[in-house]
Each structure stands twice: as structure tokens, then as C-alpha cells.
Amino acid sequence: MQTIALALEPHPYAIHVGHGVLSRLGELCRAAGLGRQVALITDHTVAGLHLAPAAASLREAGFEVTEVRFAGTDAAKNLRTAEKIFGQLIQAGLDRTAWVLALGGGVVGDLAGFVAATFLRGIPFVQVPTTIVSQVDASIGGKTGVNHALGKNMIGAFHQPRLVCIDTALLHTLPRRELVAGMAEVVKHALIRDPELFAFLERHIEQVVGLELDPDELDWLIAGNARIKAEVVAADEKEGELRAILNYGHTIGHAIESASQYGYLHGEAVILGMVGAGELAVQRGMWDPVERERQDLLLVRLGIPSGLSRLNTDLIVERTRADKKRLEGRHRFVLPRRIGQVEIVDGVSDAQVRAAVEYVQTRHP
Ligand SMILES: NC(=O)c1ccc[n+]([C@@H]2O[C@H](COP(=O)([O-])OP(=O)(O)OC[C@H]3O[C@@H](n4cnc5c(N)ncnc54)[C@H](O)[C@@H]3O)[C@@H](O)[C@H]2O)c1
Ligand SMILES: [Zn+2]
Numbered sequence: 279m280q281t282i283a284l285a286l287e288p289h290p291y292a293i294h295v296g297h298g299v300l301s302r303l304g305e306l307c308r309a310a311g312l313g314r315q316v317a318l319i320t321d322h323t324v325a326g327l328h329l330a331p332a333a334a335s336l337r338e339a340g341f342e343v344t345e346v347r348f349a350g351t352d353a354a355k356n357l358r359t360a361e362k363i364f365g366q367l368i369q370a371g372l373d374r375t376a377w378v379l380a381l382g383g384g385v386v387g388d389l390a391g392f393v394a395a396t397f398l399r400g401i402p403f404v405q406v407p408t409t410i411v412s413q414v415d416a417s418i419g420g421k422t423g424v425n426h427a428l429g430k431n432m433i434g435a436f437h438q439p440r441l442v443c444i445d446t447a448l449l450h451t452l453p454r455r456e457l458v459a460g461m462a463e464v465v466k467h468a469l470i471r472d473p474e475l476f477a478f479l480e481r482h483i484e485q486v487v488g489l490e491l492d493p494d495e496l497d498w499l500i501a502g503n504a505r506i507k508a509e510v511v512a513a514d515e516k517e518g519e520l521r522a523i524l525n526y527g528h529t530i531g532h533a534i535e536s537a538s539q540y541g542y543l544h545g546e547a548v549i550l551g552m553v554g555a556g557e558l559a560v561q562r563g564m565w566d567p568v569e570r571e572r573q574d575l576l577l578v579r580l581g582i583p584s585g586l587s588r589l590n591t592d593l594i595v596e597r598t599r600a601d602k603k604r605l606e607g608r609h610r611f612v613l614p615r616r617i618g619q620v621e622i623v624d625g626v627s628d629a630q631v632r633a634a635v636e637y638v639q640t641r642h643p
Pocket of ligand 2: 528547
């Protein structure tokens with residue numbers, strides 16, 4: 279097990295990473311000084327696979343566990359579900375000394391974190407992420423929230439976890455489509471910050487997605503990526519310039535998610551968004567086309583989803599305008615300068631965005 283320290287004030291926290299960490303969950307939560315009562319929130323799928331060992335480890339360490347399950351889809355990540363869960367916590371007699379444990383992917387983490395941020399005006403919570411997306415991204419950084427009928431993640435709060443426990447062995451039950459989508463965020467991390475990680479992915483992408491890495495290598499990969507997220511968050515907790523680089527591939531990606539009415543998984547849309555952002559960077563003369571080809575080849579090997587040519591180009595361009603990250607009416611993009619280094623570029627025109635989207639639609643119909 280390796281431990282990454284996230285030095286946030288006033289509550290620094292530890293991120294433990296390793297295969298088999300779940301069996302030590304109770305002990306690690308004890309060491310973090312958490313109260314006796316815990317609400318373990320998970321979804322039905324993860325409950326069937328990984329709830330028993332998690333709950334057993336907590337009970338062995340003396341915790342009193344209330345199990346809470348919900349559908350675990352983005353459609354269920356809403357205020358109605360949160361309200362139902364508040365009711366279950368009140369009925370279970372949880373008080374201010376209690377805490378929440380999120381066992382699942384980003385949907386569970388965001389919703390359980392939001393419940394923890396707001397129940398009794400905020401109680402501690404622990405993240406036990408079970409997808410690649412949540413292990414390298416969503417569980418770290420304290421963004422919690424739910425969707426509104428008029429937009430994703432529109433309601434929420436910053437609430438940092440007390441502890442993050444990442445068991446890489448849990449990834450072995452993930453469907454391949456989720457693995458590919460999750461790896462989009464790993465490729466993103468390599469592009470924005472880590473040329474060595476990029477080179478590793480060029481050597482091993484098929485093995486990663488086939489879950490054929492040996493356990494120590496997988497630990498190295500996930501820990502390295504959790505560390506990248508943690509470093510960016512530590513330098514910039516509330517989404518200023520630095521944290522914004524995590525949005526590489528996300529401006530066009532979010533627009534595609536929304537224009538397709540969420541027909542793509544988030545990571546799949548980010549793969550398409552990175553191809554689009556790469557094209558924008560090449561068109562602006564800021565990125566070497568040879569490096570762009572390396573990015574795109576890696577993404578082809580990972581798996582570029584099809585069907586984009588069926589979406590209306592104007593609709594996608596229009597949806598990039600609705601991006602929450604857009605500032606004062608200008609398109610703001612995170613674009614590569616070289617593999618491992620990106621820049622924030624303001625003032626990208628609609629026409630340039632349109633050309634980039636068309637490029638992705640033609641190249642990867
Ligand atoms: N808070 C943040 O900073 C942040 C960052 C990125 C994404 N998100 C949010 O995260 C959500 C997406 O998260 P996600 O990609 O983890 O998807 P997810 O939580 O929807 O999980 C994907 C699917 O995999 C299943 N699953 C989870 N773990 C499994 C396992 N170990 N084995 C088998 N099946 C498993 C789930 O039940 C679900 O069906 C979105 O709601 C997004 O908004 C939040
Ligand atoms: Zn993302």
C-alpha cells in the first residue's frame with residue numbers, strides 16, 4: 279500500500295492505494311479517528327460485488343454500519359435520491375458524530391459526498407472509489423453534488439473527504455466499456471502533466487484495458503494518476519487557473535455528452551473531446567502535428583467511440599457555449615503545447631470550434 283498525502287488546509291488527508299486495501303478499511307478508518315456510526319452508501323451493482331468485505335472490515339474494527347443503496351445511475355444522482363437517503367440516516371439515528379462512506383463510482387461518490395456535506399450541516403466522509411474514473415479523479419478534490427433536470431452537477435458543495443481508500447483489485451469486475459472510458463482521464467493526465475506516463479501508455483495501453491498488468495504495475499498506474507489529481511487540487515483547491523487544466527478534452531467532450539443526450543459515457547466523450555482539442559491546437563500552430571498523431575494513435579488503440587457523424591455539428595458547437603467553464607462569452611480551451619504540457623487559451627472562435635468538431639466527425643465517424 280502506498281499513501282499520498284493531500285496537504286489541504288485545514289484538513290489534510292491521506293489517499294491510500296494498493297490491491298487488497300479494502301480488507302484494511304476498518305483499521306484505516308479507525309486510525310483516521312472517525313466516529314462509531316457510519317452510513318455506507320453504495321449502488322446495487324457494487325453492493326452485489328464488494329459491499330460484504332467492506333462492511334465486514336468496518337464491523338470488525340468496531341463500527342456500527344448502516345447500509346444504504348440506490349440505483350447508482352446519473353439519472354438517480356439527484357435531490358430526490360438525496361432526500362430519501364437523508365430519511366434513512368435520520369431513521370437510523372445518525373447524529374453529528376456519524377460519518378458517510380461512499381463505496382462506488384463517481385455517481386455514488388458525488389451523491390454520498392453531497393449527503394455528507396449537507397446532512398446536519400456537514401459530517402465527515404470517506405471515499406472508497408471502485409471505478410477508474412473515481413479512483414484517479416472523482417474521489418479526490420472534494421467536489422460533491424447532484425444533477426438537476428436542467429443540467430448536470432448543477433447543485434453541490436465542496437466537501438473534502440477525511441480519507442480516500444483505493445483498492446485497485448476492485449477494478450477487475452468493471453465492464454470493459456467503463457475501463458476504456460476511465461482510461462480517458464488517465465490519457466488526459468498524461469497529456470496535461472506527465473510525458474513518462476504517456477510513454478508508459480504507448481507501451482501498455484492494451485494490457486491496461488485488458489487488465490493484464492500485474493498488480494504492482496496497476497497500483498503504480500492508479501497511484502501515479504491519483505497523485506496527479508491530488509497535486510493539482512493541492513495547488514488550487516477551488517478551481518482557478520491550474521485546476522482548470524484538468525478540463526483538457528472536456529469542453530467539446532461535455533458538449534458531445536449533452537448533444538447526444540448522454541448517449542456516450544463521460545470518458546468516451548472526453549476521448550472525442552481530446553481529438554477535437556488536439557486539432558484546435560494544431561490549427562493554431564501551437565502543437566506539433568507529429569505529437570498530435572501520437573495522441574490520436576493512442577486514443578485509437580484505446581478505442582474511439584463511433585456515431586459522432588450522426589450528431590448535428592451546430593448543436594455540438596452551441597453546447598460548447600453552455601459550458602460552465604466558459605468565461606464572459608469567450609471560448610476558453612485547454613490546449614496542448616507538447617505532450618505533458620497544456621495552456622489555457624482564451625478567445626477561440628465559434629468557427630474554429632466548428633472546424634475542430636467537423637474534423638473529429640470526419641476522422642472518427
Ligand atoms: N466529483 C468530481 O470531481 C467528479 C469527477 C469526474 C466525474 N464525476 C462524476 O462521476 C460520475 C461518473 O462516475 P464513474 O465514471 O465512476 O461512473 P459510475 O459511478 O456511473 O459507475 C459506472 C458503472 O460501473 C458500476 N461499477 C462501479 N464500480 C464497479 C466495479 N468495481 N465493478 C463493476 N461495476 C462497477 C456502477 O454500478 C455503474 O453502473 C458522473 O456523475 C460524473 O459527474 C465527478
Ligand atoms: Zn472528466
